[in-house]
Amino acid sequence: MGLPDLVAAARAGDRRATARLITVVENQGTGSAESAELAGLTKGGDALIVGITGSPGVGKSTLVSALIAAWREQDLRVGVLAVDPSSPFSGGAILGDRVRMADHALDPGVYIRSVATRGHLGGLAATTGAGVRLLEGLGFDVVIVETVGVGQAEVEIASLADTTLLLLAPGMGDGIQAVKAGVVEIADVYVVNKADRPGADGAVRDLRAMMSLVRREPGEWRQPICTTVASEAKGIDDLVAAIAKHRDWLSEGDHLADKRRRRAAAEIRARVDAALRERFRVTDELAAAVANGETDVASAARSVLGDTG
Incomplete structure (x- = not known):
């Protein structure tokens, strides 16, 4: 099956065709004739691109699963690129994220792909940007990029996503991290996940204290702080609303x-x-x-x- 046929099948909801096209991007990079043809066939689209980052263990994959469910209730097609550490043996992605998102495995309106970093730093893979454009061009309404979770230096996601969520969790030292430079500064929306645990209120207070030190011009975006319990889908509707509000702000001007x-x-x-x-x-x-x-x-x-x- 040629690229035009694969693109047509992927747009019709064939996830196997989508997987083959993503593989073309990963294996060929973006400098081959095949990749150039694919880019021409899939240009366009206007997806909401959401980046999700945070330290390991804060519940990124669980939150992604809850967000998928919320957007599917709105009948939106959702694509996910979950950037995983590379296997030291095969070089492929360690599939932890896809296991935690298994609830959506049979949903034809959802496509989830684990992407290996292959040694690329910054929390993303070298071909993540091309993968995002591909999914957007295939007609997905929302594209979620979950970073590998490498810590404070994981700022590359801010240049890729329209809206970047930073997840923190109580009891993991995130209150201290909130007052440091680095990944905290790139967020458009703060999310205190696992908010049913002790210390959640303190994490929110730390974030508010940090934000009070930042001078903003009139009309500049002010990051909201959302609290969620992703495992129970609590707070997800408010988070989806905050993401939509940021998209509206971006669309202004x-x-x-x-x-x-x-x-x-x-x-x-x-x-x-x-x-x-x-x-x-x-x-x-x-x-x-x-x-x-x-x-x-x-x-x-x-x-x-x-x-x-």
Whole structure:
């Protein structure tokens, strides 16, 4: 089956076809002729792109499952890219997230894919952006990206998602994390999950105290704080409403278009950087020459670039 037929089948709800197209993106990257043809066939779409990040153990996958159920009640098609750590043996994704989302495995309106990081830092895989555009172009109404959960440096999701949720949980040191720079600063909506546990009120207070220190211009978005018990679907309706409110704010003026332009620019730069690294490889012999003192780093770099002057 050719790419046009696969795209048509995927748009009609064939999850096997969607899986094959995602595999094309993952295995071919975004620089092959096949990937270029696929991009042309699936351009367009206007999905709500939601990023979900937070430390391991805060309940990201459980929350994703609850959000899927809420959006399916609105008859929206939902695609999920759950970024997992790579297996040290096969290089593939460790499928923990898909196991926790098994309630939606038979729903034809839901597509869930575990994506291996394959060594990429920042909480995402190198091809996550292309995967998001593919699902959007296949007609999904909502695309959720769940990051691998690597900690405070996990900020790449903010450049990919329209709305980024940061999950915290009581009793995990998140009250201290709330006053530190890093991943906390990228959130559009804060979510204190497992809010039935002791310490939830304290986590909310810490977030409010942090937000009170941030100066905002008139009309600037002010992040809401939602409390949820995802395992019992409590607070999910309020969270969905907060996400919708942020999308409405983005749609005012040029916020959404500007964010997507910046996302495209970041992806182009990342692709250019990868192509340059591939073209200008540093050989083991050259590295050994620098390590042995036979040449210096600057001269070695000029030789890689083909400039010996």
